[in-house]
Amino acid sequence: MKKDHKPAGPSQRMLRVGELVRHALATLFARGDIEDEALAGAVITVPEVRMTPDLKIANAYVMPLGGTHADEIVAALNRHRKFIRGRVAPQIDLKFAPEIRFFVDETFEEAGRIDALLRSDRVRRDLDDDSDDTTED
Template sequence: MSNIRANRVAEQMKKEFGDILTQKIKDPRIGFVTVTDVEISPDLQESKIFVSIFGTEEEKEQTLVGLAKSKGFIRSEIGKRIRLRKVPEISFEIDETIEYGNRIERIIRNLNDEDQS
């Protein structure tokens, strides 16, 4: 039962964080960010927000720094929007799955090009 609740809270946090990111945060270090997933521990004490960041490695690092500096604000905004006794601690991680998928697609395309020639 706790796992179902954690999944519902994670989905709600994903939605709310996306709204907060587009409407409330004005940090110039934060670039083009897409929220890909949110994982919450079963006891609802910790959460990992996975983000996909468009840009160079330096821009990605600056965006992570900006998000880390905004963590308190983000957590309080999520607390206002989702009624929980305690808002989970937040950590941000870059989601590499999109880049990994693109790399695999390039490899397959190169193999197909070699087969055709």
């Protein structure tokens, strides 16, 4: 029998393993075990880790506190990803440790753009016009 639909999102296992990897990365970054000039003194948050369906690749989205030098920090993390993988592997207890790839987390920036748009005069004017239409009878 052929499946007619694909799952809408990640499986529970993908989410669970992604969260394990995220937690292990956050712990590693908090300890400051990675020696690289670009990472010196950087406080790095890991808002999300997305796993591929086969659990072989972990796409980790990171953002330094304040958002400064994000590209340099992601480049440094990608340079040290084999070392990071070796530190994360024992903490996640999988048969195979996933390859970890680092990306800049763009969600904070996107949220800022949406917030700025909602505060714009044009949107505010449209919202004010809508409130005039909903007067009581």
